Amino acid sequence: MADDLLADLLDEVSAPVRVGVTGRPGAGRGTVRRALRGAGAAVVDRGEPAEIDVYVFCETFTREDIAALSAARRPIVAVLNKADLTCLRGDGPMVIAAQRCRELQRRAGVPTRPLAALLAVAASPGGLDRSIVEALGNVTVEPARLMPAVCRRLLAELDLFGIAVASTAVSGGADPVALAALLRTVSGVEAVLDEIERASAPIRYRRLVGTLAGMAEHAVGPRGARVAEFLASDAVVLARMAAAEKVVGRSDGCTDHLRRAIHWQRYASGPVAALHRACGTDISRGALRLWVRAGGCPESIP
Amino acid sequence: MSDEWETILVIGPACSGATSVAGLLRARFGEYRVVEQLGPGEHPAAVVFVVSAAAPMVESDARLLDAAAAHTDAVVVAVSKIDVHRRWRQVLEANRARYARLAWVGVAADPHVGQVKVELLVEQLRALLTRQARLPRKPLRSKESQLRTRTALALATRSQVQQSRVQISGQVRAVCIALRTDLRNEAAEVTRCEVDEFCSRVRRRVVNAAAELDATLTDRLTRLADGVELTTPSLPPLESYLPRFCPPRLENRLTVLLSAGFGLGAALTLGRLFAEFAPSWTPAVIGGALAGGIALTVWVIRSRRLLAERAALDRWVTEVTAGLRAAIDERALTRLLEAESALAAVAAAGEFPDLPRFTNPTRRDRT
Numbered sequence: 306m307a308d309d310l311l312a313d314l315l316d317e318v319s320a321p322v323r324v325g326v327t328g329r330p331g332a333g334r335g336t337v338r339r340a341l342r343g344a345g346a347a348v349v350d351r352g353e354p355a356e357i358d359v360y361v362f363c364e365t366f367t368r369e370d371i372a373a374l375s376a377a378r379r380p381i382v383a384v385l386n387k388a389d390l391t392c393l394r395g396d397g398p399m400v401i402a403a404q405r406c407r408e409l410q411r412r413a414g415v416p417t418r419p420l421a422a423l424l425a426v427a428a429s430p431g432g433l434d435r436s437i438v439e440a441l442g443n444v445t446v447e448p449a450r451l452m453p454a455v456c457r458r459l460l461a462e463l464d465l466f467g468i469a470v471a472s473t474a475v476s477g478g479a480d481p482v483a484l485a486a487l488l489r490t491v492s493g494v495e496a497v498l499d500e501i502e503r504a505s506a507p508i509r510y511r512r513l514v515g516t517l518a519g520m521a522e523h524a525v526g527p528r529g530a531r532v533a534e535f536l537a538s539d540a541v542v543l544a545r546m547a548a549a550e551k552v553v554g555r556s557d558g559c560t561d562h563l564r565r566a567i568h569w570q571r572y573a574s575g576p577v578a579a580l581h582r583a584c585g586t587d588i589s590r591g592a593l594r595l596w597v598r599a600g601g602c603p604e605s606i607p
Numbered sequence: 608m609s610d611e612w613e614t615i616l617v618i619g620p621a622c623s624g625a626t627s628v629a630g631l632l633r634a635r636f637g638e639y640r641v642v643e644q645l646g647p648g649e650h651p652a653a654v655v656f657v658v659s660a661a662a663p664m665v666e667s668d669a670r671l672l673d674a675a676a677a678h679t680d681a682v683v684v685a686v687s688k689i690d691v692h693r694r695w696r697q698v699l700e701a702n703r704a705r706y707a708r709l710a711w712v713g714v715a716a717d718p719h720v721g722q723v724k725v726e727l728l729v730e731q732l733r734a735l736l737t738r739q740a741r742l743p744r745k746p747l748r749s750k751e752s753q754l755r756t757r758t759a760l761a762l763a764t765r766s767q768v769q770q771s772r773v774q775i776s777g778q779v780r781a782v783c784i785a786l787r788t789d790l791r792n793e794a795a796e797v798t799r800c801e802v803d804e805f806c807s808r809v810r811r812r813v814v815n816a817a818a819e820l821d822a823t824l825t826d827r828l829t830r831l832a833d834g835v836e837l838t839t840p841s842l843p844p845l846e847s848y849l850p851r852f853c854p855p856r857l858e859n860r861l862t863v864l865l866s867a868g869f870g871l872g873a874a875l876t877l878g879r880l881f882a883e884f885a886p887s888w889t890p891a892v893i894g895g896a897l898a899g900g901i902a903l904t905v906w907v908i909r910s911r912r913l914l915a916e917r918a919a920l921d922r923w924v925t926e927v928t929a930g931l932r933a934a935i936d937e938r939a940l941t942r943l944l945e946a947e948s949a950l951a952a953v954a955a956a957g958e959f960p961d962l963p964r965f966t967n968p969t970r971r972d973r974t
Binding site: 363367387394 | 622659665692
């Protein structure tokens with residue numbers, strides 16, 4: 306019974322967070338949507354309800370971008386798209402775009418990451434077909450033997466920086482799988498996904514807490530005893546603790562559970578938002594359970 | 608030609624590449640000053656607005672373009688970074704749909720791939736500047752900017768009028784205070800036979816001061832109107848603001864009565880005192896005491912009357928200068944109001960006092 310409940314709970318909580326893509330017109334929202342979908346994010350279509358937003362812009366923030374970011378009601382991640390065209394000199398476009406993103410993040414106070422959505426789309430399953438890979442092999446051959454149509458396709462699907470990276474890799478002997486992995490790394494989509502994951506921690510925590518609260522309604526009467534038992538079990542308390550730790554962004558891994566419990570209890574009673582207060586309490590409670598499990602003996606205060 | 612024709616403004620939103628474009632234009636337009644920012648009151652001969660080809664323009668870019676192009680028709684919009692953004696033509700078309708009247712060109716001023724491409728921009732800009740040099744200058748472009756300029760003019764007129772109001776009232780106050788102090792000093796030294804003369808002198812000086820202030824006001828209004836003819840409103844005459852001098856008659860009568868009593872008392876006291884000391888001289892003592900009493904009475908009456916008249920004159924001078932101030936203030940306010948409404952009417956009609964002279968709008972509707 307408890308295992309079934311736990312499995313349901315896990316399913317519900319671990320369901321992917323719905324990502325909506327908004328942003329500046331012409332900045333490549335469609336491509337970013339495809340790129341994130343290809344990379345495994347649960348991207349919703351336009352107009353569908355989302356839980357987290359990805360705001361797409363290019364080059365730098367305009368006034369409209371800043372206004373949209375500061376008016377966001379949901380967790381939001383800003384994505385500097387077309388990062389592969391930032392600057393084709395020096396350290397390369399992605400490094401320069403990453404630097405620019407750090408500055409922009411300081412300015413807007415919103416997590417900002419660079420992305421070459423075109424490369425991420427190419428790296429997604431089915432993004433690169435055999436003919437493209439062959440054509441990439443021919444790019445570095447002197448003189449290049451490429452049909453104009455193939456040339457256009459390469460430009461449309463990889464653009465200049467993508468062609469440079471991919472053709473170098475292919476001429477170095479990379480197979481399609483390795484090429485896709487390389488493009489995925491270069492595109493910066495991993496960092497965007499990490500950022501989305503980080504921003505969705507509060508959503509997951511709220512989901513867990515909401516579901517548990519829903520279950521608590523059934524924990525009354527003779528048949529509710531087992532539900533109540535389940536809700537008070539170590540598994541649930543530790544699951545809450547894990548979700549809360551992701552929200553506060555700290556998993557200190559401290560083995561002195563009692564000290565940890567005291568620390569988080571103090572944190573919860575400090576000047577923090579309601580969400581963080583709840584998280585602090587949950588971590589503290591989880592740490593106490595771990596302490597008892599490790600042999601701690603609670604004493605009643607006289 | 609003045610300086611304002613010799614500037615080319617190169618401007619654009621952040622990261623648009625305006626600096627690179629300005630650098631290239633500086634090398635190609637040696638005869639012009641290519642700037643990225645205008646000085647106060649400076650108007651460019653032409654504006655090059657630079658937008659990136661990364662994405663179509665947004666509202667804030669459009670606002671910047673409107674502001675930059677507010678004072679000139681010679682605007683070229685350069686879509687930059689066409690070396691890396693392959694879809695720059697679509698971006699350009701999307702932008703052009705919004706500003707179809709402007710000249711649009713693609714540029715690569717600091718290319719990462721391929722050659723510098725600014726020749727088309729240089730060509731367009733040269734053509735525009737040549738055309739601009741031939742045409743008489745059109746100061747204002749759109750209805751919106753005309754409206755803005757009109758509003759600015761109306762505001763400027765208003766602020767000038769208000770400044771004049773403050774300055775004139777300050778001047779009136781200073782003149783009136785000086786006049787009052789002067790006249791009060793004179794009133795304190797006036798003798799009985801000079802009272803009438805003093806009164807006419809006060810009147811003369813007040814009329815002179817009023818005429819002087821009126822002249823200052825007219826001068827200021829003429830400068831303010833700068834070509835617009837202003838009517839002088841009819842106002843009540845200055846005399847109606849100035850009180851007449853009334854000698855203190857009742858007080859004088861009372862003074863006579865009291866002084867006579869005082870003289871009689873003094874004569875009786877002295878007569879009895881001297882009669883005690885020299886009884887044989889009694890008739891002479893009576894005559895002397897009477898004469899002394901009468902002399903004392905006359906002196907007291909004269910002194911008291913002079914002091915009373917000086918006090919009355921002092922009060923009258925204060926009232927007269929206050930009347931003068933009220934009269935001039937009213938006159939100044941009325942005339943400034945007239946001037947303001949006349950200037951506002953001119954500004955609203957779209958004519959500008961700082962441009963070549965124009966005719967006064969008909970003002971027959973005023974009665």
